Amino acid sequence: MxxxxxxxxxALKFSIPEGDHLPRFICSKCHSIHYQNPRMIVGCIIENEKGEIMLCKRGIEPRLGFWNLPCGFLENNETVEDGAIREVFEETGAKVQLGKLHSIYNLVKAQQVYLIFQAKMQDDHYQTTPESTAIEFFPLNEIPWDQIAFSSNSHAIEHLIQKRKGLAEGLSIGSYQNQN
Ligand SMILES: [Zn+2]
Structure with a gap:
């Protein structure tokens, strides 16, 4: 900053405000304290009738050309559920019905928290967009693991595989200490 x-x-200084425990950017002129907190990314793991999941090929950086679950930054004044539905629609044109919360993933050093919901398509429609240059449904035994964009996505997909095998249930919470 x-x-x-x-x-x-x-005239910003980076120091610990009185009564606080972490350094913040503090304005020496107007004395505003600028708190910085993690951003939330919301999205869906969408299953079709065959049990395949939707992956989108990223048309934008970072990780251009890698496969990703449809997800993006939560907006202000928006619930996480609405954000997940909106992100899927913006990236794929698909309208989804949300299921349960599937995974939470902490990207500690990148200051991001992912929330991925289970979801089903409301109808068969989807289309490529500038953000998603290809959209495909993949069976869980044909996931292109070395081309998955982010560890948060791998975590969500792995949890679905474990659920299908009966080795896991409910919500999975994971974390990664490095950037991605
Ligand atoms: Zn100021």
């Missing part, structure tokens, strides 16, 4: 988003001053 270089400028105060409240007054525009560049």
């Amino acid at each position: 270089n400028y105060c988003s409240n007054c525009g001053s560049n």
Whole structure:
């Protein structure tokens, strides 16, 4: 952070406010304290009648050309459920019915938390978009593991495989300490 988003001053210092325990950007002019917190990414693991899951080929950086579950940043004034449905629609044109929360994944160093819901298509429609240059349903034994964009996605897919085998149930919570 270089400028105060409240007054525009560049007189920022990074130090621990009184009574706090972590350093924050503090404006020396207007005394605003700028708290920075993790961002939330919401999305879906969408299963069709054959038990295959939808993956989208990323048309944007980072990880351009890698496969991803449809997901994206939660907006302000939006529930996580609505955000997950919206992200799927924006990336694939598909309308989904949400099921249960499937996985939570902490990307600790990247300051992100993923929430992935189980979902089913409301109808057969989907289409490529600038964000998703290809969309395919993959059987769980044909997942292109070395081309999955993010560890958060691998975690969600692996949990579904474990559930199908009867080795896991409910919600899986995972975490990764490095960037992706
Ligand atoms: Zn300021």
